[in-house]
């Protein structure tokens with residue numbers, strides 16, 4: 375059946391990725407093998423490719439990324455092999471069980487250890503070893519034609535008729551949904567989402583379902599702002615061209631927005647949020663920053679008594695995201711903007727890094 379070789383993009387070091395013929399993995403106790411249909415490129419994958427110190431270390435602590443590894447954590451596929459003992463899989467009351475050959479599945483990015491304090495509390499997304507697909511030698515990801523789902527992995531069945539463009543958005547949109555849950559949006563809220571890339575758009579469509587009083591998207595790119603409007607925001611503002619602060623103050627009788635969700639990864643967006651948020655507002659931080667952010671912390675306490683919420687990964691959000699994407703309640707039209715073959719990985723990474731004009735770049739396989 376699936377014995378033999380597969381194409382795989384193997385990470386050896388920063389800018390040192392090699393397209394190789396690798397052995398197709400085999401399933402052991404609690405494991406499954408899937409034939410991968412495609413895999414999205416995440417900002418994290420790109421930062422790893424470019425040599426980001428989060429992944430390769432800064433000389434003081436050991437690197438997070440263990441090589442050689444096959445990258446990618448935004449993938450789906452069909453089960454081609456099931457190892458013994460799969461019925462004993464830990465699901466944290468959220469993932470599926472009872473798998474069969476041929477099932478189409480998505481997998482969470484993190485493979486939780488199951489024994490640390492957070493895993494025991496059910497907050498498996500904060501798992502201490504924090505093993506994410508594509509960054510560990512034993513946890514190869516979706517930049518290959520086949521992938522092994524380890525016994526710790528959280529796996530979800532997805533409908534056969536779900537278009538691949540939607541299926542590849544499950545993982546990023548689940549992270550967006552987690553951010554929206556953290557924001558605790560209410561119907562009288564003025565909600566500002568800063569950044570309308572793939573994740574920001576996922577947040578906009580998830581937030582729009584909750585019908586806040588006013589949902590506002592911010593981005594510097596006009597194409598993304600248009601998409602944000604299509605996805606249900608009431609206003610789409612380019613802060614480089616318009617006076618954001620006076621618009622928000624006018625909308626809110628001079629108080630400021632109730633919720634500010636930071637999803638740009640740019641330090642200026644943090645300061646902007648602290649400026650336009652009202653007292654006792656909810657500030658939600660989602661981004662990975664390339665450098666430390668400097669701002670006046672007294673705004674958080676003495677100035678405004680803010681509630682600060684961090685967001686990591688997609689805790690418990692896969693099922694609702696899969697349902698929302700399938701039903702169309704979560705809008706996704708055109709978010710997957712570029713498809714590449716694995717052979718063209720350099721062009722794919724380059725396109726993904728452009729940001730402007732590209733929303734989500736994916737690899738697809740036969």
Ligand SMILES: [Zn+2]
Pocket residue numbers: 416417447448545546
């Ligand atoms: Zn991702």
Ligand SMILES: [Zn+2]
Pocket residue numbers: 486487488489490491492493494498500501502503
């Ligand atoms: Zn754990």
